[in-house]
Amino acid sequence: MHIVVCIKQVPDSAQIRVHPVTNTIMRQGVPAIVNPYDLFALEEALRLKDKFGGKVTMLCMGPPQAEDALKKCISFGADDAVLVTDRSFAGADTLATSYALAAAVRQIGKEQKVDIVFTGKQTIDGDTAQVGPGIAKRLGLQLLTYVSRIADLDLENDTITVERRAEGGVQVLKTAVPCLITMLEGTNEMRFAPLENMIHAARYPVRKWNKEAAGIEDVTKIGLKGSPTVVSKVFGPTPRAEKALMQSVEDASPRDVSLNVIQKIFTQHPTLERDILAKAAV
Amino acid sequence: MSEAEPKKPAARGGRNLELPEHLKAYKGVWVFIEHDRGEAHSVSWELLGEGRKLADTLGVSLSGVIMGGPDEPLDAIAKEAYSFGAEACYIIRDPVLKGYRNEPFTKGMTDLVNKYQPEIVLLGATTMGRDLAGSVATTLATGLTADCTELRIDPATRALAATRPTFGGSLLCTIMTLAYRPQMATVRPRVMRMPDADTTRTGTIIEDSLGMIETDIVTKLLDFIADENSNKVNLAYADIIVSGGKGLKNPDNFKLIWDLAKVLGAEVGATRPVVQSGWVDAERQVGQTGKTVRPKLYIAAGISGAIQHRVGMEGADVIIAINTDPNAPIFDFAHHGIVGNAMQVLPVLTDTFREHIAMRSRKAA
Numbered sequence: 001m002h003i004v005v006c007i008k009q010v011p012d013s014a015q016i017r018v019h020p021v022t023n024t025i026m027r028q029g030v031p032a033i034v035n036p037y038d039l040f041a042l043e044e045a046l047r048l049k050d051k052f053g054g055k056v057t058m059l060c061m062g063p064p065q066a067e068d069a070l071k072k073c074i075s076f077g078a079d080d081a082v083l084v085t086d087r088s089f090a091g092a093d094t095l096a097t098s099y100a101l102a103a104a105v106r107q108i109g110k111e112q113k114v115d116i117v118f119t120g121k122q123t124i125d126g127d128t129a130q131v132g133p134g135i136a137k138r139l140g141l142q143l144l145t146y147v148s149r150i151a152d153l154d155l156e157n158d159t160i161t162v163e164r165r166a167e168g169g170v171q172v173l174k175t176a177v178p179c180l181i182t183m184l185e186g187t188n189e190m191r192f193a194p195l196e197n198m199i200h201a202a203r204y205p206v207r208k209w210n211k212e213a214a215g216i217e218d219v220t221k222i223g224l225k226g227s228p229t230v231v232s233k234v235f236g237p238t239p240r241a242e243k244a245l246m247q248s249v250e251d252a253s254p255r256d257v258s259l260n261v262i263q264k265i266f267t268q269h270p271t272l273e274r275d276i277l278a279k280a281a282v
Numbered sequence: 283m284s285e286a287e288p289k290k291p292a293a294r295g296g297r298n299l300e301l302p303e304h305l306k307a308y309k310g311v312w313v314f315i316e317h318d319r320g321e322a323h324s325v326s327w328e329l330l331g332e333g334r335k336l337a338d339t340l341g342v343s344l345s346g347v348i349m350g351g352p353d354e355p356l357d358a359i360a361k362e363a364y365s366f367g368a369e370a371c372y373i374i375r376d377p378v379l380k381g382y383r384n385e386p387f388t389k390g391m392t393d394l395v396n397k398y399q400p401e402i403v404l405l406g407a408t409t410m411g412r413d414l415a416g417s418v419a420t421t422l423a424t425g426l427t428a429d430c431t432e433l434r435i436d437p438a439t440r441a442l443a444a445t446r447p448t449f450g451g452s453l454l455c456t457i458m459t460l461a462y463r464p465q466m467a468t469v470r471p472r473v474m475r476m477p478d479a480d481t482t483r484t485g486t487i488i489e490d491s492l493g494m495i496e497t498d499i500v501t502k503l504l505d506f507i508a509d510e511n512s513n514k515v516n517l518a519y520a521d522i523i524v525s526g527g528k529g530l531k532n533p534d535n536f537k538l539i540w541d542l543a544k545v546l547g548a549e550v551g552a553t554r555p556v557v558q559s560g561w562v563d564a565e566r567q568v569g570q571t572g573k574t575v576r577p578k579l580y581i582a583a584g585i586s587g588a589i590q591h592r593v594g595m596e597g598a599d600v601i602i603a604i605n606t607d608p609n610a611p612i613f614d615f616a617h618h619g620i621v622g623n624a625m626q627v628l629p630v631l632t633d634t635f636r637e638h639i640a641m642r643s644r645k646a647a
Contacts, residue, residue: 011449095419095426133416134417137388137416165409166409230425244616246613247618258634261602275578277639
């Protein structure tokens with residue numbers, strides 16, 4: 001069995017700071033990590049490999065330094081890694097990204113047939129959840145999004161049964177392999193990388209593919225040129241026109257401040273007080 | 283959030299930003315109407331409310347798209363859609379459309395768009411809407427903007443200007459699809475205000491067919507296991523929410539949030555860092571990657587007010603913020619600000635609310 005896991009290297013958003021005056025992202029010193037949602041996909045792929053044998057190939061599109069993210073995945077137990085990197089990919093939106101990644105999956109498939117493609121639910125920097133479905137559509141793979149559990153994989157008959165998170169419940173879906181799965185977060189826990197794996201990963205020769213090696217057929221479909229969406233502006237949030245009524249416990253006791261706030265909100269919103277009283281009466 | 287109009291972006295990297303002649307025929311605003319077990323998802327009505335404004339600005343019509351099985355109440359859902367502002371509903375009834383599956387829904391939606399050519403297509407950012415939107419946009423090779431918090435028409439280009447948080451919710455960006463049609467966007471539930479229903483409004487049904495049979499479809503829906511309602515937190519629809527952030531320092535202090543919530547009959551919410559630290563369950567997370575809420579009262583204690591949290595709760599009618607830092611961003615959009623240590627203020631506020639409620643209840647009795 002051959003599984004391809006797509007990952008993205010992202011800035012650790014917990015550590016992103018925005019410059020208060022210029023509203024630009026301060027990237028200096030922000031560590032790059034494997035998109036946390038992708039680790040659930042990788043762990044699920046590794047579990048399938050533990051059970052059924054086979055090979056897990058990592059795939060990432062990004063700048064040369066994204067190699068580090070792929071090496072991290074090798075340390076967890078992935079077998080091979082391909083970094084699709086070319087200046088012409090820069091500025092890609094989700095449509096152009098899925099075009100490039102789909103081409104690369106096709107190339108990987110020429111080396112060894114691919115049974116399952118995994119992606120994370122979404123990334124923490126873009127939060128779109130669009131690239132997984134995009135790759136599936138381009139490759140004609142059955143699409144299973146927000147999968148919370150793989151209930152059954154039957155490699156003799158090439159079928160897979162999964163549980164998929166839906167609104168108000170869980171769908172149980174059975175489909176054919178090959179397919180693309182976007183894995184829901186919190187569904188498994190990433191294993192620890194043993195020391196020998198880390199040494200192996202540090203030395204692992206990640207394969208770097210430019211656009212030709214990745215099998216890109218139409219250069220108008222990649223990068224900025226292949227992106228229908230246009231970012232017209234980036235800006236910081238604006239304060240509300242009306243400033244908050246501010247009180248400080250330095251000027252009045254917490255008790256007086258509390259009384260004051262309660263009196264103000266209930267005078268301004270009498271229905272709110274009625275609602276709260278009605279609830280308290282029950 | 284900002285009143286400034288987005289500037290028309292300059293063409294870069296040799297890409298065409300003019301709408302090609304053949305795409306100018308695309309007219310009208312569509313909303314995908316999501317329904318499940320006979321009931322439409324309220325995000326569809328929120329989108330119709332927003333779609334109505336876009337359609338009026340453009341001077342075009344607003345339509346709903348409803349797909350489902352022949353034994354599902356699609357006509358009743360269409361009627362409801364008219365009451366929220368749709369003038370027409372495109373309906374595809376087919377047994378294979380009972381229960382959401384990507385393949386038949388993608389085909390149905392893609393075929394309808396190609397046939398009737400709407401300029402804007404809006405979907406709810408639910409597990410169904412996101413699954414479908416990503417597939418349809420790829421098949422149609424057009425632009426899709428996820429999780430928008432504001433939708434407007436850019437007066438210069440008449441294009442959809444879709445604003446969404448970016449970089450993990452630390453900034454906002456406005457995104458347009460200029461040279462492709464339709465322009466697609468998803469919006470999370472509760473982000474847009476629920477429009478008022480007017481049941482006197484009527485509309486037209488346009489029936490279409492799917493042209494697919496069950497044996498064409500590889501994926502089978504074996505079962506649907508409904509969530510148990512007993513222990514479900516209904517944060518998105520709570521009237522009063524008391525939320526805590528990392529300013530509370532430790533999980534023990536977070537109990538002060540529960541105490542106040544109990545007195546007010548409120549739900550408990552939290553920021554992403556609090557959820558990531560495991561102080562409360564993920565279903566209580568308010569913000570861009572959690573729930574969007576629109577309560578009547580939102581009390582934020584020890585929360586700085588990062589955009590990632592703000593976009594999830596700024597639709598609240600009244601926001602009371604408690605924070606030690608008078609310059610915390612939360613005071614930029616709260617209605618009442620208390621500068622002070624939440625650990626010190628919360629117990630007093632809880633007692634004062636309790637006394638006030640007891641006093642008023644006595645008076646009422």
